[in-house]
Amino acid sequence: MRKLKLFCIDFLFILLVFLFLLPDIGAQPATFDSITITSPSPGSTQSGTFDITAKTEGTGVSNGPFFYWASTGNQINGSIELTYLDDDDNGIYDGIEYIISFESATFIHGLATNLNLIVRAFGGSPGQWREHTIQINVDNRTCDEMPNLLSPADDYEFPYGVTLPGFQWSASLNQNCTEEYVIKFMVRDYWNNWVTFCLIPTGTNTSYNYSSSACNYILAKDVEYRWSVGIRSNGVNNYSGAQIRSFKLKNISSPVLSSADGSSNSGEINISFNSVSGAQGYKLYYDDDNTGDYTGTGATGGSSPISLSTSQTNYTISGLDAGKTYYFAVKAVDGANWSDYSNEKYATTSGTINANQTWPGSGNPSTLTINGNITVASGVTLTVSPGSTVKFASGKYLKAYGTLDAQGTSSNNITFTSSGSSWGGIQISGGSASSSELEYCTIQNAGIGIDVSNSSPLIKKCYIYSCSSYPLKLTSGATPKVLDNKFYAGSTHSVYISSA
Secondary structure, eight states: OHHHHHHHHHHHHHHHHHHHHSOOGGGSOOOOOEEEEEESOTTOEEOSEEEEEEEEESSOEEEEEEEEETTTOOBOOSOEEEEEEOTTOSSOOOEEEEEEEEEGGGTOSEEEEEEEEEEEEEETTTTEEEEEEEEEEEEEOOTTOOOOEEESOTTEEEETTSOOOOEEEOOOSOGGGOSEEEEEEEEEOTTSOEEEEEEEEEETOSEEOOOHHHHTOOOOTTOOEEEEEEEEETTEEEOTTOOEEEEEEEOOOOOOEEEEEEOSSBTOEEEEEOOOTTOSEEEEEEESSSSSOOOOOOOTTOSSSEEEOTTOSEEEEOSOOTTOEEEEEEEEEETTEEOOOOOOEEEEOBEEEOSOEEESOTTOOSEEEEOSOEEEOTTOEEEEOTTOEEEEOTTOEEEESSEEEEEOOSSSOEEEEESSSOBOEEEEESGGGGGOEEESEEEESBSEEEEEESOOOEEESOEEEOOSSEEEEEESSOOOEEESOEEOOTTSOSEEEEOO
8 A cells, every 4th residue: 555655646746747848839928020032132132933931930929920922912822841849959949940842833934023022910919910021032033034136126127238237146045044045047948948158155244246157148128037035055156036037138228318409590400409328429310301211411520320439418519401301319338238219300501402392391391490591502502491491590580682482371370479489570682582482471570571572572462560660561673472461560560661
């Protein structure tokens, strides 16, 4: 009996010691001082699947923890592995570690930097929310993604003979496995298949200027080429899914002909056009018809085309026939490469007409602007077509020692007027001019509309007005035939006659 009593006492003692040493979670105070993300480290870059670890000070978490991204508010779902911590090894739990696994592909495709990762939990006594935030980067780029081609645009046409600007592309999303970029150029072969004629590694550079020496290939004009950019990974070039664009080399850019104006000097026309980048010179084309073949001759600078230097974008062409309308176009030249024609301009020369002419010439515009004096030589006929308009610069005149044949119709009058202020009017003089006929003509804004001397032209059914001196002046042996005209004098006499 004594032995049994001693055994019970020993058992109770051992049981008390065991209970004292056994940690009792429920007996711990419900403390919750903080929660901290311990992994990954702030500023690190994570990819694929990675663990997020948080640790609390205290075990009194009653709600949570919750992991989420601040930028989107997306909560990170999944099972959380929980471990109680005894950092002091005193048999009392003083914290909890939480681990959740996260797959980056479910959150982002590509690269995102400076993302705020937050963990929150509620607990303690009294209860309150506590949280911790860190910034990390998430890189979910794969080796299957190719760079985006930026410039030139698809089907771009480069000026032929000019150094090509750089081919440019964006940095690929697969930098984790990109050793370098490789640009390739392609052309169709004899069987119309696309074949690669040049491969150029560019390292990490995202642009490349084409080099005929590096590619051992001179690009030809008006040939379609293609380019693409792939990546080299593990020593292998990969173009799977790579973008492809086309380009061509076209003629050097054409100039823009801004003006062609007849000079007040006989047989001269002033030409102006813009300079063209890369041009080594220009060709000036001219002709006295508008057929577009530009086979003019007779200019002081030579037959069409006239060679001009890069500084001669303002040029006066001389030696042209007086009273003719000429047509002009310009090409830019870069070595053996010539641009297309520029736009076309036309102008009419001034001076003395020594051979029969018709205004306007066949197919020419119906309005002529003349910046100098026109003289019709004796024995020469100038014919003005019905419906034509002839504009003279201020103070300039049309003088006929030969025949002026200006016969309009009732429905297609001929108009002589000024391109500015008052012009010099029409002067008819000499026996050779007696065969001149003006019918259904409108003459306006002149000093003297028609001035006749020593001649007997026919003036019929004309309307002459807004003249600063006289609509009609007859002097020195003038014996015209004046029939059924309308003269409006304004403040002066309609007809002035002296020694006629």
